[in-house]
Amino acid sequence: MAEKDTIQTELAISDINEKSFFIDEECFNDKNFNTDLISLGIGFKTEPNKEKKSLEIIISYKFFCDDKDNQIEILKFHYSITYKFSNFDDIVKINGNAISIDDRLYITLVGAAISTGRGLLYFKTKNTKLSQLILPLIDTNELLNNSKKSPDKE
Numbered sequence: 845m846a847e848k849d850t851i852q853t854e855l856a857i858s859d860i861n862e863k864s865f866f867i868d869e870e871c872f873n874d875k876n877f878n879t880d881l882i883s884l885g886i887g888f889k890t891e892p893n894k895e896k897k898s899l900e901i902i903i904s905y906k907f908f909c910d911d912k913d914n915q916i917e918i919l920k921f922h923y924s925i926t927y928k929f930s931n932f933d934d935i936v937k938i939n940g941n942a943i944s945i946d947d948r949l950y951i952t953l954v955g956a957a958i959s960t961g962r963g964l965l966y967f968k969t970k971n972t973k974l975s976q977l978i979l980p981l982i983d984t985n986e987l988l989n990n991s992k993k994s995p996d997k998e
Contacts, residue, residue: 851949854930858898860960863922865968871909871918879976882918883908886982888954892943897932899945900924901957905965907974919974921965925957947988955984 885906892899907919929935937944945953962979969975 851935851946853935855927857925858928859926861924862964863902863924864920866920867969867972867974868916868918871916879973881910883910884980886958886987888957888987890943892936892938894932894938896928898926898928899936899953900926901954903957903961905961919969921961921968923961923964925960927953951984951988954988958982958984
């Protein structure tokens with residue numbers, strides 16, 4: 845397989861924005877709370893802004909407590925990271941509602957956004973029982989491939 849051309853750009857994070865945060869305090873105060881019953885859902889979508897030469901990646905973490913036949917949402921964290929590019933038009937191609945970005949760059953940007961969210965989530969859940977959870981490493985390549993098979997979900 846031939847090596848692809850190197851992507852040349854300068855970028856900066858121009859904004860990190862918390863869109864929403866919900867935590868079910870009652871669930872965490874329950875003395876029977878068991879972190880082994882927690883599952884994680886993650887979603888993302890991308891919104892380019894041609895005028896600002898920026899790309900907003902919106903990430904949504906949802907934690908569920910899988911209790912018997914119920915799946916209860918116990919935490920939802922929705923945030924975005926906006927990247928600004930020096931050569932936006934060369935990096936991000938927009939055709940109607942379709943966005944095209946080099947997969948290698950996109951995987952890197954989504955991975956950085958997810959990692960940033962880990963830190964944000966740590967501060968949001970510090971001193972709660974949820975801070976005891978170990979967040980799994982997420983294969984952004986697999987996440988990207990799965991997103992190509994289905995529409996953006998939050």
